[in-house]
Amino acid sequence: MAPILEIRNLDVRFSTPDGEVHAVKNLDLAVGEGECLGVVGESGSGKSQLFLGAMGLLASNGRATGSVKYRGDEILNISQNRLNKIRGSTITMIFQDPLTSLTPHMTVGAQIMEALRAHQNVSSGEAEKRTLEILDLVRISEARQRMDQYPHELSGGTRQRVMIAMATVCGPDLLIADEPTTAVDVTVQAQILDIMRDLQKELKTAIVMISHDMGVIAGMADRVQVMREGEIVEAGPVDEIFYRPKHTYTKTLLDAMPRLDRPMREGHVGLSPLSTISADQQLLNVEDLKVYFPIRSGGFLFRKTKPLRAVDGVSFRLRQGETLGIVGESGCGKSTLARAILKLAPKSDGKVVWCGRDVTFSNDAEVRALRKEFQIVFQDPLASLDPRMTIGESIAEPLRSLKPELSADAATQEVRAMMQHVGLEPASINRYPHEFSGGQNQRVGIARAMIVKPKLVICDEAVSALDVSIQSQIVDLILKLQAEFNMSLIFISHDLSIVRQVSHRVMVLYLGRIVELADRHAIYEDPRHPYTRALISAVLTPDPKAERSKSHDRLVSELASPLDTRAQLAFLKSHMIDDADAEQYRPQLQEVAPGHFVAEFDPE
Template sequence: MSVMNKSAKKDASPILSVRDLKVHFPIPSKGLFAPDRQLKAVDGVNFDLYPGETLGVVGESGCGKSTLGRAILQLIPPTDGQVAWLGKNIVGAPHRDMQPLRRDLQIIFQDPLASLNPRMTIGEIIAEPLVTHKPELGKEEIKARVKRMMARVGLLPQMINRYPHEFSGGQCQRIGIARAMILEPKLIVCDEPVSALDVSIQAQIVNLLQELQREFDLSLIFISHDLSIVRHICHRIMVLYLGNVAELADRDSIYAAPRHPYTKALISAVPIPDPEIERNKERIVLTGDLPSPLSPPSGCVFRTRCPFAKDKCAQEPPVLERVSDSQEVACHFHDSI
């Protein structure tokens, strides 16, 4: 399936183009007259997304992956840069112009129960986008569409009048997916959609997302910290570190031959459920924690934890460089390590 997608995407034009996207949050400083400091949550991200493609965005907590997802949907106003949806920049677009586009741009959240209004029935929750965006539809038609979508995502249509608390985590995530899918959008940002679920339920939801993608030619931005799931579901993967792209590559390239030392460390840190392999694999263990995004290191933001850091890394920030058809990496020494 991914092979089909890859060949398809070459001729198609991107559905979404993100250029030099920045999201900086002003943080009030402690001094009375000192200027506000800037927290650079996303600091210059570029990528294209093609129809039917899944882009994985991975990184540790605080790397800016959720902020990036929200900034793309204009749920957080970007500080700078462009987000072109079907060729048209939507950064700073007035509410009036954004509203019709929202039919095509949807989001699924991490905490399945917290993202559903506890005082609405699931029928009302799933119908809400229809009521907002297609007010011309009659009550019966809306109900019919909601029931059809419920069946499609694996919920029993007769549960339409129940409330979210009556459902388990996995079922709540199906409700969230039904709500996102009801308008048949072109892009869904999935923000850690399976992180809160049990292993056996994770697989069900991942499979559902893949089926829906095939059926509706959906593009997905799949934000996750779980590199095993990302390998399974994504066609291309972007690795973020402190708001900067460390590496952006096709799935097969990045797992077979990661080029950035951070990508290497991330991949090697994921435990493999096989005792022989897990106990004998080579690992790069990073020291320390993620530095504070309020005072990121000079030069390369990863240098304070990088086992290969040299003087140059403290002086110049590396730029994202194309190393092959399918792989871009931001490291001064990607050739030698």
């Protein structure tokens, strides 16, 4: 059977002030009728530029040469008018970040109808009808209302569904999806992939799935192409690639992928067991912590304020040398919780005891003194470093403000030693963050946090923005440093597989409250709360057979607004008062096994 899309000898080059960048090198590929081709690679592998180049969507400094044939007709570098007959009609695309990829000042209905009317001669009434049907197909509830909403008024998952609706409304034969689930939560990711699988099955649409995530590829693709530095290093049927990889790069990618079913990571640094001596050393004791943000709304002149309960009564203890993993969907309050402990966010109520000392309402000077003992590593390594400071200065800065007695020479010595520790070349002390890769910058962020030898380090999505191979190196580094310095960690991540690898205990947060807290194995092997179960079932495994046989046990409801007091009772509806402003019952934690706490929920 003739392929739908056939790419031959494609080169994509960008002219930049630093010379020409050859992003895609002499590449061949073909997509057949109704199949799903997975294109996997890390950032900078050219996987996105390959398809942007083929579709004439490169940035103005980019140039594509070679041949791209759609059903036998050349489409590379043809006139915009001719290309526009294919783009958006028979070949459509969806992009990574649905918020920035949708026009902010147009309603989503208008954007979908526009795609339809650009290619088919339909009346506006007919277009509206078709749009409603397609919104229904991508499982958007209350479609009629959604059509009149703007992208920023929708949740991330709904936005991505709108993108899919926009790309399917004309009935394409080929859908190119560029990292469609990278920016969304695991539960939403699972729903989006379900929708795409149905499209492929029911409408016989061929799909190109571009992703860095082996789990996504395993669950979707029929064939896989592995890309590195603009070239395809290995290609084949999905089972061949996953079970019998030939190229070392493919093996590295598969090996680096964190797996929920393999918490031990053979060949890597393991989690150091909690020593019995430190077991009773209570480092941090958080009791009933609450962080509310007043949200102003409505009213004339005098506006009402309503509390947004970002963290709503969280209690836990942390021992010396212990790692507590915190997981939950975006908006569950995990970052706010961490920041409140560090006093980077104001607390509304509750108690924080640090090494036996109540530090809940300590003043600025006391907090400054404590800064030496707890540090934080942020998500975006490049954005969290001052671009005008050399990395040496960035690492040395906590020393200068927290240990002012240190001489400049001694400080530099310490910086160099720490750089060595985190795997950075001490000779690069005078270089700037933009000269470094994401992984190296995150090493700088870790060195900056570690330089004052803190007792507690909070990693707030510290490895989320990194490629999998780099991610596993940084996880190795964090575990190694923890073993060396015997520090405690609070490891916040939306990635449940990584959390299982690095944490002694795991806390699951839902809308500012703990729904489950247990030992790392207990929570994954014996999850009790329906929310925890749904989260775990949504995690993808880089194992095509397991993915195919998996039952799809999905959370259907969207994450509700934290302003609505009923939302926390989504799993305990029997106690709910049906009033968005009422003071509600809060599900209480119950110890179901030693050390395994579960919030109350209605039996199903």
